[in-house]
Amino acid sequence: MPTSQRHKLMMSLLGWVVAFLVFFPILWMFLTSFKTELDAVSGTPNIFFEPTLENYAAVQERADYFRFAMNSIIISFGSTILALVFAIPAAYAMAFFPSKRTRGTLLWMLSTKMLPPVGVLVPVYLIFRDLQLLDSHLGLVIVFALMNLPIIVWMLFTFFKEVPKDILEAGRMDGASPRQELRFILIPLSVPGIASTGLLSVILAWNEAFWSLNLTTVAAAPLTAFIASFSSPEGLFWAKLSAASTMAIAPILIFGWLSQKQLVRGLTFGAVK
Amino acid sequence: MATLTLRNIKKVYGDVEVIQDLSLDIEDREFVVLVGPSGCGKSTLLRMIAGLEEISGGDLSIDDERVNELPPDRRGLAMVFQSYALYPHMTVADNMAFALRLAGVSREERMAKVGEAAKILHLEPLLDRKPRALSGGQRQRVAIGRAIVREPRVFLFDEPLSNLDAALRVQMRIEIARLHNSLDATMIYVTHDQVEAMTMADKIVVMNAGHIEQVGSPLDLYHHPESLFVAGFIGSPKMNFIEAKIASVGGDGTKVALSDGTKVAVPVSGGGMSSGDAVTLGVRPEDLTAVANDQATGGDLAGRVVVAERLGGETFLYTEVLDGQTLNLKGPGAMTYRVNDAIRLRIDGATCHLFRDDGKALPRLARNPMADLDAEPVAPGAAG
Ligand SMILES: Nc1ncnc2c1ncn2[C@@H]1O[C@H](COP(=O)(O)OP(=O)(O)OP(=O)(O)O)[C@@H](O)[C@H]1O
Ligand SMILES: [Mg+2]
Numbered sequence: 001m002p003t004s005q006r007h008k009l010m011m012s013l014l015g016w017v018v019a020f021l022v023f024f025p026i027l028w029m030f031l032t033s034f035k036t037e038l039d040a041v042s043g044t045p046n047i048f049f050e051p052t053l054e055n056y057a058a059v060q061e062r063a064d065y066f067r068f069a070m071n072s073i074i075i076s077f078g079s080t081i082l083a084l085v086f087a088i089p090a091a092y093a094m095a096f097f098p099s100k101r102t103r104g105t106l107l108w109m110l111s112t113k114m115l116p117p118v119g120v121l122v123p124v125y126l127i128f129r130d131l132q133l134l135d136s137h138l139g140l141v142i143v144f145a146l147m148n149l150p151i152i153v154w155m156l157f158t159f160f161k162e163v164p165k166d167i168l169e170a171g172r173m174d175g176a177s178p179r180q181e182l183r184f185i186l187i188p189l190s191v192p193g194i195a196s197t198g199l200l201s202v203i204l205a206w207n208e209a210f211w212s213l214n215l216t217t218v219a220a221a222p223l224t225a226f227i228a229s230f231s232s233p234e235g236l237f238w239a240k241l242s243a244a245s246t247m248a249i250a251p252i253l254i255f256g257w258l259s260q261k262q263l264v265r266g267l268t269f270g271a272v273k
Numbered sequence: 274m275a276t277l278t279l280r281n282i283k284k285v286y287g288d289v290e291v292i293q294d295l296s297l298d299i300e301d302r303e304f305v306v307l308v309g310p311s312g313c314g315k316s317t318l319l320r321m322i323a324g325l326e327e328i329s330g331g332d333l334s335i336d337d338e339r340v341n342e343l344p345p346d347r348r349g350l351a352m353v354f355q356s357y358a359l360y361p362h363m364t365v366a367d368n369m370a371f372a373l374r375l376a377g378v379s380r381e382e383r384m385a386k387v388g389e390a391a392k393i394l395h396l397e398p399l400l401d402r403k404p405r406a407l408s409g410g411q412r413q414r415v416a417i418g419r420a421i422v423r424e425p426r427v428f429l430f431d432e433p434l435s436n437l438d439a440a441l442r443v444q445m446r447i448e449i450a451r452l453h454n455s456l457d458a459t460m461i462y463v464t465h466d467q468v469e470a471m472t473m474a475d476k477i478v479v480m481n482a483g484h485i486e487q488v489g490s491p492l493d494l495y496h497h498p499e500s501l502f503v504a505g506f507i508g509s510p511k512m513n514f515i516e517a518k519i520a521s522v523g524g525d526g527t528k529v530a531l532s533d534g535t536k537v538a539v540p541v542s543g544g545g546m547s548s549g550d551a552v553t554l555g556v557r558p559e560d561l562t563a564v565a566n567d568q569a570t571g572g573d574l575a576g577r578v579v580v581a582e583r584l585g586g587e588t589f590l591y592t593e594v595l596d597g598q599t600l601n602l603k604g605p606g607a608m609t610y611r612v613n614d615a616i617r618l619r620i621d622g623a624t625c626h627l628f629r630d631d632g633k634a635l636p637r638l639a640r641n642p643m644a645d646l647d648a649e650p651v652a653p654g655a656a657g
Pocket of ligand 1: 286291309311312314315316317318
């Protein structure tokens with residue numbers, strides 16, 4: 001076998017192994033959700049079992065999955081749109097009109113991600129209480145948008161950097177205002193980058209648990225709160241928890257699958273140009 | 274219709290002054306070419322005129338109106354970028370119509386104007402393509418078309434042809450010159466290419482390290498360079514420079530002695546110079562002649578051929594004379610000298626230039642008639 005072909009084979013083998021390792025917990029959760037509680041906790045892992053839907057029925061009986069799912073969709077997409085509205089002009093300014101402090105500002109923005117959120121929980125909670133934002137969609141949309149803003153600005157900044165400055169300058173010579181530059185030139189040229197940034201933001205917001213557990217109770221509680229409510233009861237709960245988790249990640253998994261092409265294109269944008 | 278006036282223009286980046294106190298007048302419909310070594314500030318100057326770069330000091334006026342603070346589109350200029358800078362997501366037609374669309378021109382009128390420009394530039398079959406489906410030359414034409422459609426008062430070009438191959442460059446050069454004639458627009462053109470500068474310009478501006486060295490018509494700069502820098506920059510291959518000392522100063526010229534004692538009489542005024550002062554003798558490769566040994570006289574330099582480049586129609590010889598100084602010679606294609614051949618070079622003093630040690634040229638006693646060829650129209654019957 002020629003070495004290049006063997007190399008290719010090794011690489012794809014390695015790829016499959018890594019992919020399997022990454023995917024294994026999800027697969028296991030998925031399988032567990034179809035087991036009886038007894039099977040689920042049995043010491044010997046087995047993949048041959050009598051599948052049952054009883055966990056799903058139990059989960060749906062105890063909590064209205066669709067209301068939680070709807071909340072998750074509203075909050076994660078809402079926060080992503082809100083964050084993009086602020087991040088696009090910010091990244092545009094930083095990418096094309098950098099000042100001496102642009103680099104520092106970017107780093108500082110990222111550094112805010114290092115602060116444990118619990119550090120600001122009390123003030124945020126009190127502010128939200130006074131503004132009556134507790135347990136509201138708007139409240140979580142704002143918090144998630146702020147939470148993801150640094151990463152979104154960073155990602156958009158790197159994507160915008162890829163757009164040749166000359167093209168925007170040509171737009172300026174043609175009489176485009178900054179807003180028109182964004183609308184007619186920069187945004188259409190950065191669709192893959194903006195899409196993958198948005199996708200990442202949706203996923204991060206979808207998975208966020210800390211703020212959603214602390215700032216919501218019933219009305220605006222998203223799927224993370226839904227899962228959490230299955231982890232505490234007495235008795236056996238592994239299979240039910242798995243079912244709840246599977247239901248919680250299913251929408252985002254399907255969404256991610258559908259937008260896979262955009263995501264990959266966006267994440268490798270700089271590399272293949 | 275546009276005249277441009279630059280008065281004491283400055284550009285500062287941080288604490289580096291990249292343009293210092295630059296003043297320049299550009300007449301209506303003039304074709305002005307900016308040349309200078311890399312990093313001397315040509316692009317910066319052009320971008321300040323365009324409004325893409327803030328002007329740190331001084332006044333820029335177009336048609337006697339100060340435009341320092343006007344945004345680019347209100348200055349009535351169009352720019353053609355070296356990278357073409359076409360909008361990759363728009364068709365050729367949309368690229369050319371973009372400015373009109375922003376200005377709120379109706380669709381029919383836009384299409385009419387784009388059609389007109391496309392006809393001039395032979396772009397009609399390409400109007401529905403995206404830029405990535407065009408060749409380099411076609412992209413360049415679209416970029417020019419985009420400028421034309423706006424009917425600007427002034428066209429700015431920053432090395433527009435440098436990404437094209439040689440043949441296409443010649444073709445586009447001619448096309449731009451033709452456009453200049455038919456559009457009656459003022460054009461400012463940055464280039465590195467000697468031929469473009471010499472053939473297209475009404476006026477060449479030679480820049481060096483952020484200031485203007487000399488402004489003049491191409492042949493004026495060629496025949497009457499005011500400094501060593503301009504002399505070395507205009508003309509290809511580059512002018513030869515030889516160390517010399519003043520031998521005598523007279524009313525009919527200045528005589529210099531080379532290191533081997535050879536005397537050369539140059540028709541320049543030696544005012545302020547005295548015998549023994551160090552000067553630089555400049556002689557263009559095309560003004561040097563190789564002479565056969567049997568015709569040698571005392572005034573020839575003996576040397577050796579180091580490199581011979583034959584272009585078919587002409588030959589460039591790189592020779593070593595006077596203890597290691599190199600002299601380049603441009604001669605006819607039929608020269609038979611080979612590497613390491615002995616050679617005798619004759620310097621014709623009448624075509625030489627002299628430069629003081631501060632780099633300034635000693636003024637010539639008479640103007641070269643070629644330098645004023647285009648300056649004044651020849652009156653009918655004047656020849657008789
Ligand atoms: N944004 C900037 N910040 C600091 N210095 C700059 C900036 N832009 C340009 N310069 C400096 O200004 C000088 C002039 O640059 P400019 O691009 O005008 O040169 P140029 O004559 O066009 O050169 P070239 O022929 O290579 O295109 C250079 O020394 C460059 O380093
Ligand atoms: Mg330049």
